[in-house]
Amino acid sequence: MRALLVREPGRPPVVGEHPDPAAGPDRTTVRVTAAPVVPLDLLCASGTSYFGRPAVPYVPGVQGVGVVEESGVLPAGTRVWFATSAGMAPGDGSLAERCAVPDADVVPLPDGVADPAVAALGLSAVAAWMSLTWRARLQSGETVLVLGAGGAVGQVAVGAARALGAGRVVALCRSDAAAERAARAGADEVVRTGGDVAALAGRLGAACGGAADVVVDPVFGEAATAASRVLAPAAGW
Template identity: 70%
Template sequence: MRAAVLHTHGQPPSHADHPDPVSSDGYSVVRVTAAPVVPLDLLCASGTSYFGQPAVPYVPGVQGVGVVEQSEVVPPGTRVFFATSAGMAAGDGSFAERCAVPDVDLVVLDTPVPDTEVAALGLSGVAAWMALTWRAQFKPGEQVLVLGGGGAVGQVAIGAARLLGADGVVAVCRSDAARDRALAAGADEVVASGPDVDALTARLRDATDGAVDVVIDPVFGLPATAASRVLAPYGRLVNLGGSSGDEAVFSSSVLRSRTASILGYTNNAITPEQRRDALTAVLQHAANGAVAVTHETVSLADIATAWHRQSTGSTDGRLVVTI
């Protein structure tokens, strides 16, 4: 079969022939139709992640959409979303014509949302939904601040907050294009990020009237530091990424005086059932046009270029590989 095969850590995968997956007990074989290129793919392939260095060669791709070809639990022809542990454990991922998937990681799709849009939402949608509803324990009437509002997680978090009854949603973005995506997702106001933490804090105070109940943070670093300063009493900051840096600075007096919480989130800590239920909820709203992620499609043959674009931020939304 044709696949994107990684031979060297830190380098893009190449479009090449690769052995077909072999069906085995507890696994289904899926014919892949669409798979997004996400930061986790690049992190795992770099060989520098906390999962350790994956054995090479392997096929990256931690999620995808497709049609079941062989399975003992799902009828062949069933349309599914699936997650993989490619780059985090032994085995190949979704950037291939076929993928062997643990049966527990299949989510049967019953939605009119196209495969490419399902792939664009995917685990980013799951993370945004779960960070807001499960980790932050969001309540209707609260005000939400979304860092990285133009990214995939940010766009879903903005839409979800609106759907769940947020009193207001403010986003932080780095570029005009990201600002446009955040506004299209439903943000009431977008604050420009920047290198001065005090200036960003001041802008956030103005935009949020000085206090915000929930922060959804896929970026960390300086924006998280600024956001922590405007947490309301009992406010919660949920971190689920570090694209702006692996460290942020928090004030003990601010956290203690407001009984505020700094919380971590990862999709790896939820159950397959939670993943299924969260994705199903997101797709229900996507079918109604209430949640979306800006994306573009690229062919499997162009995987190296897509990989480079993702690594340099040269994209206007999520890149989805069609196969």
């Protein structure tokens, strides 16, 4: 099959021929239709991740969308999202014509959402959604502050907070491009990084109308320190 191949960590991957994935018990084989490149892919392929230097060559891609070809748990033809451990453990990922993953890592998809959209949302959307719903238990009318709001996780957090009934959504962004993306995702106000932590906390507090009930933080560092100073009592993080 054709696949994207990391032949040397830290070097750009190349397109080449690679053996088809082996089917096996408790594994589902998927014909891939869309796969994103996410920060975790770049980190693993750099060879400097906390998972260690990956064995090469390997196919990168920690998630994707496709159609089941062979599976013990789903009928062939089922449209699915799937996760892989490519770059984190030996084995190949989603940036190839085919991919085989444990049955437990495959999720059937409803109709009505295009494959590239599901692939682009992927775990970034799950991270944002679970932060708001499971972790922070966002309530209707609450004020949500999203750090790194122009990123993949941040944009979904802004949009999801809106959809979940937040009263006010404030975005913290670094670059002009990120600020534009956060505004497009539905932020009521975009605050820019810069200055010292006290000044940033002041701008965040003003934008939140006093305090934030929920903070979504995919950034950490000074942004998180500033956000920690504008938390409402019993706020979610």
